[in-house]
Amino acid sequence: MESRHRRVQRIVAAAYVGIPVLLLVVVAVIASRGKAAAWIGCVVPVAMLVFGFVLRRRHRYQPRWWTGVAGLFGGLTGLMVTLFPLAIGVWWPAVLALPGLIVGLVAGLALARTADRALLVPFDPELAGTPYELVFRLRGIPLATVLVDADKVTIQSHPVPRADHQSRSYPLSTITGTHEFSLMGAERLKFPITVAHATATPGPAVILQANGEDWVLPTNQAGTLIDVLTTRRKP
Template identity: 80%
Template sequence: MESRHRRVQRIVAATYLGIPLGLLAVVALIASTGSAAAWIGCVVPVAMLVVGFVLRRRHRYTPRWWLAVAGLFGGLAGLTVTLFPLAVGVWWPAILALPALILGIVGGLMLARAADRALLVPFDPELASTPYELVFRLRGVPLAAVLVGADTVTLQSHPVPRSEQQVRRYPLSAITLTHEFDLSGAERLRFPIAVTHAVATEGPAVILQANGDDWVLPTNQATTLIDVLAQRRTP
């Protein structure tokens, strides 16, 4: 488990610190070809580095934030690399600003997904005894996820819930049933929280009962979710 933790944290560090450091190196190289005023451009990657340093300490065990930060940093890096050359009189990279923005976001998201996979796949029962808040994506429900903390399980339809209707949280002690089964894709799923653009899909799912609520959670990591809940519910 220790080696997995180190691998995950290396990827998180590459996201929160590596992207700003790489961008700082590129900006400094470009600035060195221009006037002294061009060095002001280093403010952007330096600010990202400071923010990344602070957030990494806060988010190191909360994977739900990795995706957002990785996408933001990747997108900013892509834009800066293509637009900053304007400061030294080089115009043509600006044409690539939109593709660079998209590529940066995708690259950042891939880093975050890699950290998620390194943490969860294959599932290790010892994960339940770590401080990680484990995130399980819901298939067919964009942005929705199940968050399993040390003492609670949270279901939310948005990474940053904007209303009480988008999130529901239960203490692990309130869970009365977890059961894995397969969806055919023809079922009409009911969600006690507000979701948008839910699409019925075929594949594994988890029935979760807590405080009288019944949930059908379509997730490709159904077995892992049940195992984590079982481990963290055990005194």
């Protein structure tokens, strides 16, 4: 587990810090061929680098943020690499701005995906004993997820909830039971959050009992979710 942790954190560092450093090098090389004013362009990658250092410390154990940050940094890098040559009078790379944006975005997303897969595939039961916030997707409900961190479980209908009804959290200490069973696909499910466009699908699910409430969570990783909750509930 320790070797996997080191590998994951190296990839996360490449996304949060490595991308801004790469952009800074490219911008510095371009600026060195122009006037002194062109060095102002270094402000953007330096700002990205500072934010990357700060955010990496906050997000290092939260995979749900890796995709957004890596995609943003990658897209900005692709865009700036094609547009910044205008500062030294070279215009032709600007016609590649849109492809550059797309390529940078895809590269950033691929880097985040690599970190996510390095963490979760194949799933190691020892992950339950780490500080990583583990993400489980709910089947048939677009964007909905179950997040399990060190002391609570959160059910949310959007990656970044904007209202109280889109998210509900339970301290692990309030969970009184977790049970796996199979859905036929015709059941009417009740959720602790407001969900839209939910589609009942057959397959594994988890009954989560907490605070006197029972919720049915359809997920293809039902057994794994129960194992993680059971392990992290132990004192």
